[in-house]
Amino acid sequence: MAELQEFWRWTEYTWNNPDVDWRKAKRIAAGIDVGSVSSQALILADGEIYAFSNLRTGSNSPDSAHKAVNGAMKDTGMELSNIKYTVGTGYGRVNIPFANRAITEIACHARGANFMAGPKIRTVLDMGGQDCKAIHCDERGKVSNFLMNDKCAAGTGRGMEVMADLLSIPIKEIGELSYQVDTEPAPVSSTCVVFAKSEALGLMRSGWSKNMVLAAYCSAMAHRVSLLLGRIGVEDQFFITGGIAKNPGIVKRLEKELGIESVKTKYDSQIAGALGAALFADTLLQKGGA
Amino acid sequence: MITTGIDVGAKTVKVVLMEDGKIRGKAKVLSGFDQEESAREALEQALKEAGLAREAIGSIVTTGNGRKAISFAKGDVTEARAAALGAVFLYPTARTVIDVGAEESRAIKCDATGKVLDFAVNEKCAAGSGAFTEAMARALEVPLEELGPLSLKATQTIPMNAQCAVFAESEVISLIHSKTEKADIARAVHDGLSSRVVAMVRRVGLDSELVLIGGVAHNPGFVESFKRTVGLDDVRTAAEPDFVGAIGAALAAAE
Amino acid sequence: MIANYGYKDGSGEFFIAIDTDKCNGCGDCVPVCPAKLLAMADDEYDPLSEKTVVTVIEEERKKIKYSCAPCKPASGRGPLPCVAACEPGAIAHSW
Numbered sequence: 001m002a003e004l005q006e007f008w009r010w011t012e013y014t015w016n017n018p019d020v021d022w023r024k025a026k027r028i029a030a031g032i033d034v035g036s037v038s039s040q041a042l043i044l045a046d047g048e049i050y051a052f053s054n055l056r057t058g059s060n061s062p063d064s065a066h067k068a069v070n071g072a073m074k075d076t077g078m079e080l081s082n083i084k085y086t087v088g089t090g091y092g093r094v095n096i097p098f099a100n101r102a103i104t105e106i107a108c109h110a111r112g113a114n115f116m117a118g119p120k121i122r123t124v125l126d127m128g129g130q131d132c133k134a135i136h137c138d139e140r141g142k143v144s145n146f147l148m149n150d151k152c153a154a155g156t157g158r159g160m161e162v163m164a165d166l167l168s169i170p171i172k173e174i175g176e177l178s179y180q181v182d183t184e185p186a187p188v189s190s191t192c193v194v195f196a197k198s199e200a201l202g203l204m205r206s207g208w209s210k211n212m213v214l215a216a217y218c219s220a221m222a223h224r225v226s227l228l229l230g231r232i233g234v235e236d237q238f239f240i241t242g243g244i245a246k247n248p249g250i251v252k253r254l255e256k257e258l259g260i261e262s263v264k265t266k267y268d269s270q271i272a273g274a275l276g277a278a279l280f281a282d283t284l285l286q287k288g289g290a
Numbered sequence: 291m292i293t294t295g296i297d298v299g300a301k302t303v304k305v306v307l308m309e310d311g312k313i314r315g316k317a318k319v320l321s322g323f324d325q326e327e328s329a330r331e332a333l334e335q336a337l338k339e340a341g342l343a344r345e346a347i348g349s350i351v352t353t354g355n356g357r358k359a360i361s362f363a364k365g366d367v368t369e370a371r372a373a374a375l376g377a378v379f380l381y382p383t384a385r386t387v388i389d390v391g392a393e394e395s396r397a398i399k400c401d402a403t404g405k406v407l408d409f410a411v412n413e414k415c416a417a418g419s420g421a422f423t424e425a426m427a428r429a430l431e432v433p434l435e436e437l438g439p440l441s442l443k444a445t446q447t448i449p450m451n452a453q454c455a456v457f458a459e460s461e462v463i464s465l466i467h468s469k470t471e472k473a474d475i476a477r478a479v480h481d482g483l484s485s486r487v488v489a490m491v492r493r494v495g496l497d498s499e500l501v502l503i504g505g506v507a508h509n510p511g512f513v514e515s516f517k518r519t520v521g522l523d524d525v526r527t528a529a530e531p532d533f534v535g536a537i538g539a540a541l542a543a544a545e
Numbered sequence: 546m547i548a549n550y551g552y553k554d555g556s557g558e559f560f561i562a563i564d565t566d567k568c569n570g571c572g573d574c575v576p577v578c579p580a581k582l583l584a585m586a587d588d589e590y591d592p593l594s595e596k597t598v599v600t601v602i603e604e605e606r607k608k609i610k611y612s613c614a615p616c617k618p619a620s621g622r623g624p625l626p627c628v629a630a631c632e633p634g635a636i637a638h639s640w
Contacts, residue, residue: 059464103592130457143590144546147560151552151607152415153456162456192555194416194425194455195393202323228553231560231639280592410619414555453607454554489611493619 014071016051022078025050029285030072030083031108031277032065032099034092037129037157038243041068042274043083044282051076054270061092065099085285087277091130101284106135106146108276113239114141115275117263122235125254125262126272127225127244129157134229141276145232152192155225157243159193163217166197167210175249178214185212187220196220214249222253229258238262245269294347295539296333296363297372298325298356299532301392301420301505305332306536307340307347308544311379315340316533325356351543353535355393367542369535370409374400376538377501380528385498388491389535390506392420397491399498404538410493416455418486420506425455426479429462430472437476438511444477458482480515488519500525507531546590550601551609551639559610560639561601565590567635568598574636575599577626580612599635613638 022028025045033040035057043051053071057064065088069080080098088099089108096102105126113124119139126133131150137143153159164171185208190196200213208216240262244250246269255261267275292314297304299321307315317335319328329352337344349364353372357363367375369389377387378400387398395418399408412418416425427434448470452458458479465475483506488496500522506512507527517525528534551560565588575583582605588596605612616625617640628636 059467101592104589107590107592145549146547146590147549149552151453152554153454154555158456158460190414190555192414192416192455194421195414195555205323224553228558231558232547232549283593408619412556414557416555418556451604451607453552486608486611489608489614492614493617495618 012055014051014053014074016072016076017049020045020048020050022050022076022082027282027285028078028083029278029281030069030086031274031279031281032068032086032088032096033090033105033108033273033277034061034064034068034088034096035090035129035273036131038270039064039068039090039092040271040274041065041072042271042278043072043078044278047282049275051078052268052271052274054268057092061095062097064092065096069098085281087281087284089273089277100281103277103280105273106133106148107143108273108280109133109241110135110137110143110276111141111279112272112274112276113137113241114139115279116265116267116272117237117239120237121239121263123229123233123238124272125225125229125238125240126242127155127157127240127250128242131156132225132228134232136232136235147228147232149228154191154193154196155221155228159221160244160247162193162197163200163214166200167213169210169214172246174214174218175247175251177211178218178249180211181209181215184219185216187223188216189220191220191224218247218249219253222250222257225250226254226257234258234260236260241269241272243270291544292342292347293540293543294333294350295372295536295541295543296329296350296352296360297533297535297539298329298352298354298360299391299505299535300355300394302532303328303332303356304533304536305329305336306533306540307336307342308537308540313537315342316536318532321356325359326361329360349543351539353539364543367539369394370396370398370406371404372535372538372542373503374398374406374538375404375541376534376536377503377528378402378404379537379541380534381501381526383499384501384526386491386494386496386500388487388500388502390420390487390502390504390512392424392505395419395487395490395504395506397494399494408494410490412486412490417453417458417482418490422455422458422483423479423506423509423512425459426462426476429459430466430475432472432476437479438509440473441476441480441511442514443473445471446474447481448474448478450478450482453482476511477515480509480511481519484512484515484519487516496520502527503531503534505532546588548590548600550606552607556610558639559613561609562637562639563599563601564635565596565598567633569633570597571632572599573630573632574627577630579615579626580605582609582612583627610640
């Protein structure tokens with residue numbers, strides 16, 4: 001029997017910096033971001049990124065938090081007791097048993113973006129598994145305006161998973177395939193994922209290729225996100241975080257529509273929340289909190 | 291004189307043939323991807339039921355989501371007008387008509403003649419319409435027509451946090467994993483939909499005599515949940531609630 | 546800091562914007578909301594500050610279109626109670 005392919009599955013991983021000896025660090029701080037779709041843990045040693053993990057959130061927030069931090073600590077010899085301050089963020093933040101404090105992901109994403117992409121960042125867009133956040137921040141990464149949409153699946157990773165599933169295309173190929181079309185098709189008219197799904201079926205019945213349907217859907221989602229951003233405005237410099245930042249099908253169309261390019265960094269776009277949380281943890285540790 | 295009303299809905303096309311205020315024939319087919327073709331098919335079926343030939347029918351008026359897609363119609367009326375006309379025809383004292391369809395729901399305030407005085411719509415979001423219960427029935431692995439009766443067997447009320455059909459599907463799956471009774475989940479699904487429908491109705495006011503129409507009014511679980519949410523012991527629903535729009539269109543054709 | 550609570554879905558954009566710089570923490574808006582959407586809380590978007598401001602309670606943020614419906618009839622809408630109660634003008638509705 002053919003193995004059932006899970007088109008939505010992306011790769012989980014852990015990483016640590018082999019050049020840093022955490023035992024010599026004065027401050028070990030951690031940030032845990034338990035999202036609705038993925039969870040990350042990031043450990044700072046004296047304010048430098050030391051270790052990180054990214055995995056799929058399970059059915060239970062405390063377990064996901066433990067798995068994430070254990071993943072980050074894997075092969076380092078570190079134990080939970082070595083971490084002196086932990087900040088939890090994300091959807092599951094109030095359910096992290098070993099966290100000293102919970103801080104909203106909006107504040108954490110702004111702080112994380114400021115570290116990753118620099119103090120000139122003024123607009124952060126986080127496209128996550130189940131939500132979309134538009135954030136304005138200052139040169140220190142402090143939030144000055146924000147808007148979060150977590151009610152509706154359109155423009156979220158979940159919405160993309162529905163399309164990937166419908167078209168039987170592995171999710172990390174969606175972006176590239178959406179550009180393998182002769183001309184850019186008109187965007188799908190429905191902004192609701194449920195209706196977009198029926199619309200996609202209708203388009204395919206009338207002869208559209210899968211790539212064209214993908215292009216039409218990515219186009220509609222990019223437009224939708226740009227309107228959301230328009231509500232608070234896009235100020236230079238612009239930075240995108242979250243899983244969908246890895247989908248050029250949305251990112252490039254969005255940049256085109258907004259007329260502004262997003263800053264690219266060497267960091268994985270999914271670490272912003274956990275990184276910001278860890279930075280807050282480090283600040284609070286320095287202030288003597290625990 | 292015979293007139294024809296065709297309600298080209300998002301999910302089904304309904305046809306009603308009327309003569310002198312009486313229904314001579316009716317039929318319903320799935321809308322599919324070719325609405326005009328489905329409308330033709332439904333018309334054929336209704337004619338057969340009435341024992342009439344195509345030439346016998348007078349004016350055809352359409353309504354519904356695809357009302358402009360039917361080339362052989364004389365004209366079209368809005369869903370609100372058709373719903374009001376049809377509802378008042380069946381229930382002369384009805385003044386607030388609540389139409390819950392496959393992809394949209396609307397609340398209409400009307401007068402005794404079926405004239406639309408005010409209306410509110412839930413559209414473009416699956417969570418405010420029958421599409422929500424359809425998606426949840428799939429998640430629960432229960433045929434759609436059994437979802438309502440299943441919900442009536444619930445023994446407790448549980449909250450449903452997700453407001454979007456896509457997220458609600460994940461919520462239903464995790465409820466199933468945590469061994470929640472399917473009947474209780476089914477009830478939560480209907481409560482979610484009816485709370486959104488009732489909130490929409492509040493925009494035109496819940497103060498006068500209500501009637502529930504549209505395909506979702508067939509669902510006893512929804513009707514029961516609606517009554518509970520509004521706090522009424524009884525709410526009138528048409529015997530065949532999904533045909534009321536087509537009846538209204540047929541009446542409009544006679545004007 | 547402006548906090549926009551609410552959402553956008555297929556049917557439109559529904560946000561209540563709270564300007565926390567203008568909010569003086571008086572709490573007059575909380576009891577006048579018939580749907581009980583508002584509450585006073587620590588400003589969670591500025592984790593290092595101690596200011597108390599008004600927020601839309603978390604359970605209500607995803608359904609504000611529906612919860613706010615009684616104050617927003619299809620026709621003949623009057624002034625919104627929460628906006629009217631706020632002297633510094635910190636509350637605004639997008640619809």
